[in-house]
Amino acid sequence: MSKDRFLRAVEEIVEADAGTLQGNEALSGINGWDSMAVLGFIAFADSECGLTVAPKSIVAAKTLDDLYRLLTPATAG
């Protein structure tokens, strides 16, 4: 999973313009990062990475980069 693909997917989930997210953004500052977006991220991890991401790990994530790290098997909950 490339970081670029991850960022484009998050942009789609939160309905942000393509190419606007870099990774260092705080999740709390992203418009559209809400409970439905969390479901979108879980669905993305499942369909694109075959991973089950624990919701507690998502809640603990502060930035997009933290979320991206959850998509590597070693750190996914």
Added chain:
Amino acid sequence: MFAAIRRIAYYLPAQTLDNAQLAAEFEDWTAEKISEKTGIDARHIAAPGECVSDMAIAAARKLFGTGACAAGDVDFILLCTQSPDYFLPTTACLVQHALGIPATAGALDFNLGCSGWVYGLGLAQGLIQTGQARRVLLLTSETYSKYIHARDKSVRTIFGDAAAATLVEAHEGEGGPFLGPFVYGTDGSGAENLMVPAGAMREPSNETTGRVEADGQGNARSRDNLYMNGAEIFNFTLKTVPASVEELLRRSGLSLDEVDLFVFHQANQYMLQHLRKKLKIPAERFSIRMRACGNTVSSTIPIALADELEAGNLHAGQRVMAVGFGVGYSWAAALLRWV
């Protein structure tokens, strides 16, 4: 002789809650966004004083009105609810009396949520095929709205009230079995992710349980209210639903292509579409019927089936896979052959 579904009817309360009303109350969501994300345009809400027995009775009367059977023909009532009129007596007993079902009928309540209709079919089949009953009235009825705090959009946007009546009866015709195989599952480790924490014996309601608190996501509720951890529930469905579908196909000796219609519990459209794609089920054989009533818990599957029948999408001889999953955790899948 095999058990078969003879008829389904359902009842929706008159009052509705639409997305424009919700958008006016929750400023960060528009009506369009709620519709797009949940697949729901309106939910029906039981009136004050309108209870599970009232709605179950209304659904049963609609079923009797179709001519499928009369109240006097029913010899067993199975009523699925988690929001009964009373702790006791049994709601099914109130329904028996109100409908004029003979006193020789058996009646019981069972407490399940979104898996309840499929479990009820399994129970009805057991009663019929062991000769204990010939006509089972399976009722599913919920008033979750009475558990929901007005400021909790996580559940208020999703759940609606409804009741469904399903007549399961002994069928002498050829071509059976008409119900089954069944796949069941239970995992109580997920109990806390969809629950009403207070109000029963473990934690009786008091001033403390009634204290409303914000949850950090813009929602508010007390321990007397319904709580749902949507993300945990989603993970649970990803783990159990595909596995249940595959196990049911294995037990049936069928491939996915040999099932004419898939009717899953109508949890929310987003979750359903993800499961559909994950399982590679074509959209035209996958029922999504929640736009006008939302997630009605144990009634979503019979409501969807009734709507598919009404739309002419379900015919005698066709195979349907029904999958219920949710609170408990509890889940069940069954293959049905329509008669």
